Amino acid sequence: MEVRFALPNLMLQALPVLEALVQQGFEAFFVGGCVRDTAMGLPIKDVDIATSARPEQVMSIFPRCIPTGLQHGTVTVLHDGESYEVTTFRTESEYEKHRRPLQVEFIDRLDGDLLRRDLTINAMAMNAAGELYDPFRGLDDLKKRMIRCVGDADARFQEDALRMLRTVRFASQFEFAIAHSTWRAVIKHRELLRHIAMERVQAELDRMIGGAHPGRALHLLAACKLLDYTGTVLPAAHKLAQGYTLYSGLDKLADPDTRYAALLMAEGITIPDAEETLKALRLPTQKMNAILSVLSIQTAMKQWNGKSDLRLVWTSLILQYGEEASRRWLSIAAWDRKHNLHDQTELLDKWLNGMPAMTLKQLKLNGKQLAEGLQRVPGTWTGQLLKQLLLEVALDKLPNEKELLLKQAQIWNAEDR
Numbered sequence: 001m002e003v004r005f006a007l008p009n010l011m012l013q014a015l016p017v018l019e020a021l022v023q024q025g026f027e028a029f030f031v032g033g034c035v036r037d038t039a040m041g042l043p044i045k046d047v048d049i050a051t052s053a054r055p056e057q058v059m060s061i062f063p064r065c066i067p068t069g070l071q072h073g074t075v076t077v078l079h080d081g082e083s084y085e086v087t088t089f090r091t092e093s094e095y096e097k098h099r100r101p102l103q104v105e106f107i108d109r110l111d112g113d114l115l116r117r118d119l120t121i122n123a124m125a126m127n128a129a130g131e132l133y134d135p136f137r138g139l140d141d142l143k144k145r146m147i148r149c150v151g152d153a154d155a156r157f158q159e160d161a162l163r164m165l166r167t168v169r170f171a172s173q174f175e176f177a178i179a180h181s182t183w184r185a186v187i188k189h190r191e192l193l194r195h196i197a198m199e200r201v202q203a204e205l206d207r208m209i210g211g212a213h214p215g216r217a218l219h220l221l222a223a224c225k226l227l228d229y230t231g232t233v234l235p236a237a238h239k240l241a242q243g244y245t246l247y248s249g250l251d252k253l254a255d256p257d258t259r260y261a262a263l264l265m266a267e268g269i270t271i272p273d274a275e276e277t278l279k280a281l282r283l284p285t286q287k288m289n290a291i292l293s294v295l296s297i298q299t300a301m302k303q304w305n306g307k308s309d310l311r312l313v314w315t316s317l318i319l320q321y322g323e324e325a326s327r328r329w330l331s332i333a334a335w336d337r338k339h340n341l342h343d344q345t346e347l348l349d350k351w352l353n354g355m356p357a358m359t360l361k362q363l364k365l366n367g368k369q370l371a372e373g374l375q376r377v378p379g380t381w382t383g384q385l386l387k388q389l390l391l392e393v394a395l396d397k398l399p400n401e402k403e404l405l406l407k408q409a410q411i412w413n414a415e416d417r
């Protein structure tokens, strides 16, 4: 071990856990992402520890712990308000459907444990002094900016097919190249991705699309066609990856949902196709609806004939899909030259940035005041009436003043009865 790194704070906080294991005569190292990120000078997110101690020995050393995954050797140790995954050195064999190991054997040596890991940059360990243990030359690959499987790439992907998506994710996240042998193995084994639960696929995809270099991720995905081999048919997934060619500046858009919407918009995917794809990807309903709202606004804007009153169209769109979706659409459309939506964006931009009474929040009459004014019990009618008032204000038919709004509401209320 000749290379040594200063341990970042999170690892220093975990040091007593590592040291307690060493004091009891066991080997213990920091492993995985925290070592990789420290070697890269990046902030770390969590700390994982690997040890020669067997799970029951770990549990006897630490009074406060949770037996998270004993059959895989993992115990979560609670220390000083933090939790750390402590996993016994292990080898894995006989993988179930290219997903997870059926057999785990606990071993005494760190080397064997590092050998089972996916990529050289993820197969480094660090001791309490920050000294690097790096039998697969992960540090060299970090310096070369190279993603490479540990040992035989075919075997690594056959063991766990999700690793192919991880390969693409890390390559895009760090803007690294992918070693030839590793890339060839991705192409060779890509159809194994169908064995992986869509939730895990989605989690990786989400991190790629929401990450620092979504364009690079999509470029790589399009090149190896991995998304064509997911378990469920994704009518728009391949197109989604192709969206990269049109939207190389995707990273300019703030959040992942806006980026998903931009990609789907770029390919002109229909709303039912988009819905099917997002559902197949097991996107949480809330996230899916947020993306579909942006697409619905896009459809309405493309259909706008230039004659109908755009203010009316926008008011009803904002009422239907919300201000957030409108802002998302605006950020995409303002930067999307392809669809040439200048007229449509200008007005929305003005409205969202300060024109009166665009949202219910900005209306100078709220539900409580309305119910009191009409001497009625608040109910679903309250929101409906407020929306009606909002439309009038947006169309300049009614000033946004409390008394006048209430008066109009009273007239409608009387007419209804």
Ligand SMILES: Nc1ccn([C@@H]2O[C@H](COP(=O)(O)OP(=O)(O)OP(=O)(O)O)[C@@H](O)[C@H]2O)c(=O)n1
Pocket: 031, 032, 033, 034, 045, 048, 116, 117, 118, 119, 122, 123, 160, 162, 163, 166
């Ligand atoms: N399919 C997988 C997943 C994980 N690992 C190993 O387990 C470690 C921890 O995995 P995880 O926490 O999922 O990812 P990190 O590598 O820590 O990176 P990040 O959290 O940034 O994704 C990895 O570094 C890698 O050594 C693996 O070999 N194969």
